[in-house]
Amino acid sequence: MSAKVNIRQAAACLFLLTAIGCGETAPPVAEVTQSVYVDIDTMQAVVADTVMQTPAVHPVTGKRTLQPALYCPKCQQWHAIPSVEQINRKPGATRCPKTGAEMTADGPWPE
Numbered sequence: 001m002s003a004k005v006n007i008r009q010a011a012a013c014l015f016l017l018t019a020i021g022c023g024e025t026a027p028p029v030a031e032v033t034q035s036v037y038v039d040i041d042t043m044q045a046v047v048a049d050t051v052m053q054t055p056a057v058h059p060v061t062g063k064r065t066l067q068p069a070l071y072c073p074k075c076q077q078w079h080a081i082p083s084v085e086q087i088n089r090k091p092g093a094t095r096c097p098k099t100g101a102e103m104t105a106d107g108p109w110p111e
């Protein structure tokens with residue numbers, strides 16, 4: 001009796017392992033953190049690896065043209081901000097210069 005149950009469990013276990021072992025369903029999670037920047041050459045929002053030093057290197061052109069950006073919910077676009085240091089130093093630096101709306105780092109990411 002108990003032997004039958006064990007075989008069934010073993011079979012279920014094997015099936016599970018096979019299903020997981022396929023490995024084509026789940027892509028590996030990227031370990032690099034990314035942030036949204038604005039390319040000061042084109043004023044386009046760009047997603048690039050998060051770096052401490054700005055301007056950051058544009059992943060396509062290789063030029064140091066990326067300023068950190070925050071999303072403005074009123075303009076519905078990413079605005080370049082001078083630097084993270086300046087945000088910490090200057091109250092109101094995270095507000096949109098046009099509308100005065102408080103900007104956020106969790107806007108919809110550009111493609």
Ligand SMILES: [Zn+2]
Nearest residue numbers: 072075096099
């Ligand atoms: Zn704005």
